[in-house]
């Protein structure tokens with residue numbers, strides 16, 4: 001059984017919560033792309049865990065894997081392992097496997113990310129974690145991999161080969177070229193500690209699937225931040241759509257059983273780029289305050305807006321969702337009426353489907369349908385049938401308009417605050 005979960009919007013849809021909720025039924029939970037730009041929140045037994053690299057199934061018995069399509073900052077991983085240990089959750093090599101080919105984020109990637117962004121006239125609003133520059137090196141075939149930092153000779157050879165051009169690049173952007181050879185000792189020390197965690201992720205997953213085990217692939221970021229299909233240039237540097245899980249984990253597409261999209265009952269975006277239904281008003285403030293819409297990784301306030309169907313329709317195509325989990329429905333309590341963007345008006349042309357180009361998306365004016373809201377607090381609701389009638393109507397309407405079934409409805413950050421439909 002192979003399940004892929006991805007975010008259907010611009011990230012922060014609640015993937016961490018849903019993966020945690022599902023993880024007890026899985027034997028393996030694997031991250032397949034992105035890096036510590038991700039911030040996945042798991043709330044369990046009165047504690048809140050903010051995970052950047054470790055898959056969100058960590059609180060259960062599942063084996064955790066970090067695949068070779070990810071970019072991993074080893075210092076951040078060690079901090080996360082220590083944080084979990086401090087909370088009584090031991091992440092041993094029996095628990096976590098890191099692919100030998102996982103790209104390593106080096107100090108020069110982080111430096112270049114910050115320097116380049118500061119020079120951009122039109123900013124992307126990156127998380128400043130070196131993600132883009134680490135992927136540039138992967139594609140440019142100059143990456144340092146997990147196996148390299150665990151082997152001093154190989155690591156030093158690579159640094160010697162790569163450092164001169166990093167020094168030049170940093171210097172050109174006005175930074176300190178010394179960064180190119182910084183933290184070598186720390187990396188080697190962490191590499192030594194992480195050596196026992198090294199594995200072949202594709203081999204492990206394929207073996208598990210052959211044995212009839214259940215594997216969950218946990219996406220990071222969101223569909224419209226995809227490097228190929230997203231709102232360029234305001235995207236992340238990896239492929240965030242479901243198909244990427246197969247390519248990045250080394251699992252054939254014939255093995256996929258289900259693809260679950262995590263979608264918020266409204267929309268948020270952190271960083272720059274078009275967001276047609278953005279509400280820079282009291283509605284936006286309601287969503288931000290009530291939804292706690294501040295970046296898990298950067299603390300930046302998230303931009304908030306109404307649910308966007310043309311965007312969701314494209315997500316459904318890009319991922320091939322077999323079902324959806326609708327999150328943060330509780331945040332809509334108290335807004336009346338609710339608005340649902342059913343189509344866009346682009347210079348007089350009505351569009352039910354999101355256009356391809358960012359400039360066109362930025363020019364789209366949402367066409368809204370008003371829907372009666374509800375005032376009740378629904379965060380303690382025990383079942384779908386117990387929701388206020390207007391909340392049920394809202395869910396059923398978007399389900400019908402999207403043409404994909406909504407199996408889970410989340411009404412709060414906790415595990416129990418999830419309703420089956």
Ligand code: GDP
Pocket residue numbers: 007011012013014015016017038039040041042043290291292296327328329330331410411412413
């Ligand atoms: P992820 O990146 O997709 O894992 O999402 P984040 O963890 O960055 O952001 C989601 C935030 O919303 C976290 O603070 C979660 O604890 C919280 N959350 C998740 N589901 C719900 C929900 O249904 N209602 C409310 N109010 N909060 C939720």
Ligand code: IMO
Pocket residue numbers: 007010011012013037038039040124125126127128129130131132219220221222225234235236237270271272296
């Ligand atoms: P999770 O997994 C929301 C955004 C950044 C920026 C753009 C590029 O928690 O949903 P990057 O640092 O990746 O080069 O930044 O992508 N971004 C996210 N937004 N959630 C995330 O992850 C994100 N990861 C990156 O804000 O706009």
Ligand code: MG
Pocket residue numbers: 011012013038039040041296297
């Ligand atoms: Mg997040």
